[in-house]
Amino acid sequence: MPATEQRQAGATATRLGQLQAEHAAFRAEYEKLRAENAEQRTEYEKLRAQNQQLRQRLEELERRVGLDSSNSGKPPSSDGPAKRPARKRTRTRSPATRARRCARRRRRIASRPTCRCSAPTAERRCQRVTGRASRGGGRCSTCPRRRRRR
DSSP states (O other), rough: OOHHHHHHHHHHHHHHHHHHHHHHHHHHHHHHHHHHHHHHHHHHHHHHHHHHHHHHHHHHHHHHHOOOOTTOOOOOGHHHHHHHOOOOOOOOOOOHHHHHHHHHHHHHHHHHHOSSSOOTTSSSSSOOOSSOOOOOOOOTTSSSSSOOOO
8 A cells, every 4th residue: 555545544444433432422411411401301390380380379269359248157256457449330210210201202202392394195284303492493405495684
C-alpha cells in the first residue's frame, strides 16, 4: 500500500473511533434523560391526581360556604350577624287588579275620537281613530267626505 492510502486508512480509523466514543457518550446521556423523563411523568401524574382531589375539595367547601338557613336544614340563628340580601320581588298582580286595569284600558280605547262619517260599506259609523278631538266630527283620511276647513 502506498503511504497516502495508509494515512487515509489511519485517519478514517481514528475518525471512526472518535465517532464511536461520541455515540457512546450520547447514548449514555440519552438513557439518563429517558430515566429523568420517566420520573417526571410519574411525578406529573401524581400532581394531576392531587390537583383533581383539591378541586373536588374546593367545590365541596364552596358549596358549604353558600349554605344558610334558607337553603339547608340549619336554624336561622346559625346564619350569623351578617344581613342577608333582600330577595327581589316579582310583580304579580291579583286578578282583581288585572280586571280593573283591563276595564280602564277598554274605556280609554272606547273614548278615543272616531270618524263621524258613514262607513262606505255599511250604515254604521267608520271606526277609524282620527287622532284629534271629535268636537267637530273629525274625519279619517280614507273616508269619502273630508272635513271642511273654516
